[in-house]
Amino acid sequence: MSAWIPDWVHRLPLLSLLRDAWPEHAREWPTLPSLQLAMARAGVVNHAGHPVQLTAYSASSAMAYERSVFDLAQLPVRENNWHDFFNVLAWMMFPRAKAALNAAHCLDRGPALSGRRSRRRDKLTLFDESGVIVLTADPALAVLLRGFRWRELFWQRRNAVLSAMRFLPFGHGLCEKALSPYIGMTAQALLLPVSEGCLNGSDSSLRQATDERLAALFTQDVLPEDLLTPLPLLGIPGWHADNAQETFYDNTQYFRAARSGSPAVLAGQSERTHTGRI
Numbered sequence: 001m002s003a004w005i006p007d008w009v010h011r012l013p014l015l016s017l018l019r020d021a022w023p024e025h026a027r028e029w030p031t032l033p034s035l036q037l038a039m040a041r042a043g044v045v046n047h048a049g050h051p052v053q054l055t056a057y058s059a060s061s062a063m064a065y066e067r068s069v070f071d072l073a074q075l076p077v078r079e080n081n082w083h084d085f086f087n088v089l090a091w092m093m094f095p096r097a098k099a100a101l102n103a104a105h106c107l108d109r110g111p112a113l114s115g116r117r118s119r120r121r122d123k124l125t126l127f128d129e130s131g132v133i134v135l136t137a138d139p140a141l142a143v144l145l146r147g148f149r150w151r152e153l154f155w156q157r158r159n160a161v162l163s164a165m166r167f168l169p170f171g172h173g174l175c176e177k178a179l180s181p182y183i184g185m186t187a188q189a190l191l192l193p194v195s196e197g198c199l200n201g202s203d204s205s206l207r208q209a210t211d212e213r214l215a216a217l218f219t220q221d222v223l224p225e226d227l228l229t230p231l232p233l234l235g236i237p238g239w240h241a242d243n244a245q246e247t248f249y250d251n252t253q254y255f256r257a258a259r260s261g262s263p264a265v266l267a268g269q270s271e272r273t274h275t276g277r278i
Helices: 032-041 062-072 082-093 095-107 119-130 139-146 150-156 158-164 172-177 203-218 246-250 263-269
Strands: 053-056 074-077 131-136 165-169 186-193 229-232
Touching: 032 053, 032 082, 062 074, 062 095, 074 082, 082 095, 082 165, 082 172, 095 119, 095 203, 119 131, 119 172, 119 186, 131 139, 131 203, 139 150, 139 158, 139 186, 139 229, 150 158, 150 246, 158 165, 165 203, 186 203
Parallel strands: 053 074, 131 186
Antiparallel strands: 131 165, 186 229
16 A cells, blocks of 8 residues: 655646646545546546446456446546556546547457557557657747757757647656656657647646547557657756756766657658647
């Protein structure tokens, strides 16, 4: 059993963005009934439109877990468990995307007979566990991120990042790691272009529009090869005290250069959008 951390929202800015899903400053673990009530208020349903019910964790495999949500609208949850707590919050933050992602696992036409996940499911799982949505109103910033040009992005274009980019948490495994942030902490970024007006709108409208776009993306039979790109989280301006100094970005073990010819570099050289613009 993990200990409850009352000030968990302050451990990393990534976590503070979850306040809308769970704004209460409880002194102990939330009960399943309280989480269930919050899920109901958020209108969380599975792919078939049935309200998702939280149940005690008993899934025997990853696919059994997915089928429980897809077939029975039952989400297995371990009590007093950070990983599952953040997964519940992700369902409340991005209900359409999470339902579409669940359906994608269950309807996948990959090599089911081999017992292995398809490449599509691998990508979806990676994003579900470690994903961060990067919204940007400046295409040049997306090029720098995909090109692993970290110093140029986070230091030289620091003000532009602060004004023209937003980083939204999705991966519940990543949120669990954010309770004890460490140098080397890396997310899988999914970049979406947005208009300046949308980026500067309300948090709820931006999140809803993002949720809808992710849901549409996850229903595609073939996902883009460059769907995800690594993102060293603690390099984001303001996300680590030491990144107020340029020398923070000298750590090439953390802020690594891209391999020549990698999908991220090729995408950065010719940035394109996969899902349109909000």
